[in-house]
Amino acid sequence: MDTEIQGDDFEYKSGYLKEDFLLFHIKDKVNKEFDFHYHDFNKIIIFLSGKVTYLIEGKAYYLKPWDILLVNNHDLHKPIIDISEPYERIIIWINLKFLEAHNYDKCDLQTCFNLVNEKRINLIRLSNDAENQLRYLISMLEASLKSVEFGSKLLSKTIFIQLIIYLNRLYIGENYLKDSKALKYDPQIDNILKFINENLNKKLSIEELAQKFYLSRYYLMHKFKEETGYTIHSYINQKKLMLAAEKIREGQEINKVVYECGFTDYSAFLRAFKKMFKKSPRNLLDEE
Incomplete structure (x- = not known):
């Protein structure tokens, strides 16, 4: 190690x-x-x-x-x-x-x-x-x-x-x-975080989240960054990629994982995956 x-x-x-x-x-x-x-x-x-x-x-x-x-x-x-x-x-x-x-x-x-x-x-x-x-x-x-x-x-x-x-x-x-x-936290942002983590298989746009939780787009983006330290886009993207890596380590087919983690473009997924993990999905199992 x-x-x-x-x-x-x-x-x-x-x-x-x-x-x-x-x-x-x-x-x-x-x-x-x-x-x-x-x-x-x-x-x-x-x-x-x-x-x-x-x-x-x-x-x-x-x-x-x-x-x-x-x-x-x-x-x-x-x-x-x-x-x-x-x-x-x-x-x-x-x-x-x-x-x-x-x-x-x-x-x-x-x-x-x-x-x-x-x-x-x-x-x-x-x-x-x-x-x-x-x-x-x-x-x-x-x-x-x-x-x-x-x-x-x-x-x-x-x-x-x-x-x-x-x-x-x-x-x-x-x-x-x-x-x-x-403990200190914002209950509204906590509900949004919970919703995101329970729906990582979906697209999850900022506009849809703002509409679902009855917030303006600007307020949602500002409050989310203030409470979590992350932009909504960055948080969702990292969580989806973490889930994808976990599924790949479990032996699931990569093309299926891309779909199950809410990605619609394989090329975009591959670029983001390599940027985050410094290796391709196929090379991820080399660490096992």
Whole structure:
């Protein structure tokens, strides 16, 4: 794997996670503004200390120590960091295939991430008891990952699954948000984002969105950029291309994917795909 530390996050050059999961414990002071970015894997961010606001899909989360953010693959996100204090966090990258391999009857380990998409709340804010349990699991996981004793790799996977089960229980139990001051967003833009992500197989023009949500074209474009950091056209295009890449990795026929992701012109799709991923759709599977 080829990675670079980029302050809050890691730039994953290939964009594709081959390991079951990776954990990074980072503490630093980085004087840098970060761009919105996404991953092809799910991510857990455990905020430990500092002054950080995290932006995820049009929502701003004001974090407290031991807050947890669940970030789905393809969620556009970035931190806004106050460098007056060191920023400490734990970041865990998760290979969805690993979770799928450990699903059992009535126990889908991706449930919490699926519910994030449904409820559109990424934050889990813990009670004191829940925080103590999380601290225990994280300390056990970090210790096992550093260990070279017999069975340490298997033990790490076992503790990681325990952690995922615990986070699922917290989210299913609706412990995902208790403080309204922790979250700021525009409900109207949130509904538009939800509509876009549920209809990526359609053309989705600015005019149609403005008409559907009873907004002027200018106001929609201005408010969307203000709340998300993206123009509507750029957001829709990137989301469609992310979906197309996912379908191609799953083995679907490229011509069919182009149609299913709402593109009407293959040449335009190909140019946009190469610009975003720096490779053609047919070469995308080379990273597998």
